[in-house]
Amino acid sequence: MTAQEKFSHINEQGKANMVDVTEKQITQRQAIAEGYIKMSQQAFDLLKNNQHAKGDVLSVAQIAGIQGAKKCSDLIPLCHPLMLSKVQIEFQILDDSQQVRIQALCKLSGQTGVEMEALTAVSVAALTLFDMCKAVDPLMEISGIRVLKKQGGKSGDWQVEKVK
Incomplete structure (x- = not known):
């Protein structure tokens, strides 16, 4: 078995390789991810x-996430640049946990x-919230970043057992 057959991102010489998707079928694809940021009561x-003081924190974080x-392919090596048709960022205020x-x-x-x-959208939105609130709470915690649901493509549809 060759290196390329074993690992999709490594070529015959064992070097990094961007996967060739030329022959893959165009399908509708979607993914949903989540993450959390916990902060002090004052910052919350x-x-x-x-x-x-920095203004409408959630609106800025929403734009940053989009x-x-x-810009994902500019940040993640070997990630294909994609023509996204929709990016949507939503926030849920969790009073009981200051998140x-x-x-x-x-x-x-x-x-x-x-x-x-x-x-990447969730991560950048969380980092933006951190940046805009750090003057009040430099000890905020970002956690739980994960994919919740994926649809389309060869590997099919899946989602985590329990979506909050």
């Missing part, structure tokens, strides 16, 4: 009331999946 209250998904749940949906018609774009 300022966020909820849109009173942070931009992050669009913001970030969810990203990425969609396209293409030859490769969008899981990395959804994960």
